[in-house]
Amino acid sequence: MPEFKRPHALADVTTHYCPGCTHGIVHRLVAEVIDEMGIEGETIGVCPVGCSVMAYDYFECDMLEAAHGRAPAVATGVKRANPDKFVFTYQGDGDLAAIGTAEIVHAATRGENITVIFINNTTYGMTGGQMAPTTLPGQVTQTTPYGRDTSNEGFPVKVCEMLSQLDGVALAERVTVIDPANVRKAKAAIRKGFEFQKNKQGFSIIEVLSTCPTNWGKTPVEALERVKTEMIPYYPLGVYKEGAVR
Amino acid sequence: MKGKVRTMAKMKVDFDRCKGCGLCTTSCPKKIVELQTEKLNKKGYYTAVCIDDDACIGCALCAVMCPDCAITIGGDN
């Protein structure tokens, strides 16, 4: 009989996420990979500041809560002290691509053997929907009330494209979770990231195009549609870099 | 299972875990998952339901899309 149940590494609690927020799907995928690899006891996660700030309550592995943007540095500290353990960060776009840009770039270029789960939902969800580094041109947010004007706010940061230029990166892949087929691909990418880490083959980042129905002012189902029609054309899915760096 | 009639596992929604987001309704190949409008759960959401248990093939595509692990297929749940 086929079964589908909560993975052990995902804590049996109700999350604080809004209805339809895809954080929950991505959490489950990370937990499923941890279960399938049998590494919960050897895994240490690092949470960001942002909507997933309380992810430390949602995973059953040991967890650390980092300062805003610093998760890759915190993960580096954990990993260097414990090179045989699995270390992942779970970060949003404000955390990773704005305040934490230096930390992510340098963890990547060092080829730090960690796996980064990067949630791109084009907004600062936790603080109520301000412009993120990934906010699309023209997108209305609380701090771009007339739409993101590239002559004033500049352009979105394309994280996978940028990091794929660095020699320390073993995997840079952009996925989404808007339908079951894409969820499967996202999980496969996360698994790949952990496998690179297992083999000490370099830094891996999996960027997940995600939704924020609340701050987008859309229903959860409409939000999935926006990922397809607006985000994917700007942030094409796919593998940007793959291969062991050492 | 050999020699036995294979029973189809069915979707089951954890009534109070469900946040009524409706993502599960987008992925059901049989179009039998809907949000009910009869009863609010303790969080105040109208939850997902399977409107035709007999038609459910237990494919888990609804569960795959659930951000809250509120849907299980088979097992003890």
Next chain:
Amino acid sequence: MAEKSLMKGNEALAEAAIRAGCKCFFGYPITPQTEISAYLSKRMPKVGGVFLQAESEVAAINMVYGCAGSGIRCMTSSSSPGISLKTEGISYIAGADLPCVIINVQRGGPGLGGIQPSQADYWQVTHALGHGDFHALVFAPASVQEMVDTVTKAFDLADEYRMPAVILADGLLGQMMEPVAFEDVEIKMSDASGKPWAASGHGGKRKHTIINSLYLKPDELENTVRERFARYEDVKAKHTEAVCDYCDDAETVVIAYGSTARLAKSAVEAARKEGIKAGIVRPVTLWPFPVNEINEACKNAKNVLVVEMSMGQMVEDVKLALNCSKPVEFYGRTGGIIPKPAEILAKIKEMGGKN
């Protein structure tokens, strides 16, 4: 105790850290502390430790947070402007009750300031090493040997009380060479044993641990902070240190810490030779501040002189400690200028007998 060798303060301190079981060092270059990084980059790979040059002081202190959070002894070092950058991480370290050692080889400020010795970070290290209600242990050694001896104590107390410990040196101590001896110890890199709170992988043997400083419920946060401050009271009771010389009959008590205390002691000894009843108190711990020791040393004093390489920062804590019971004067040089014993002596003479 092994033979003495001549070492620079920064290098001696680095060697002492290895001997204290510091497994990981995360740093970023800044004058006048860079020899610590350079030394550890050579030594750490030879003893099974980790040396990593971070992309910034901000990253370095957060690497310390992660490493300490996994239960491993670790250290970072910097100088004044770099410590300002680290204060974010130090606050998180204190908020998550993590032990670590932070070195500040002070230089002149504010801003880029200069690269010569200074003690202008006293306020920062004792009163504002980051946002929020917390303290760090602060040690102020006055010689290269004392820097060495302080490192193990700093790691041990940081572990015992689960709090950051700062060794506050200055460019003079970091750069000068003095004879130094190390205790013969087997070099053993730390592990997470004895730290059940560490996030080092639960191995299926326990519930998961969480290293965190976020408490959204006000009563939880207040209770956590109060519990921390109760620990601080224990530190104050057991680990406050000061060295007092010539204080029993002293009419003028000089109070100075770190390298300035050595200069001040020369001035006090010169004063004694001239028949002036001067004494000196050297706070060894700046937090906890030696309030009782200062009051005891000053009980017969007519006046008190605080000497610092700053515009006068510790002087405020001395006044608070004495609670206005004695007149307190200040002499200081700043900007990287080291006060000469003759200048301090002149000030002692000027104060002679006044009350």
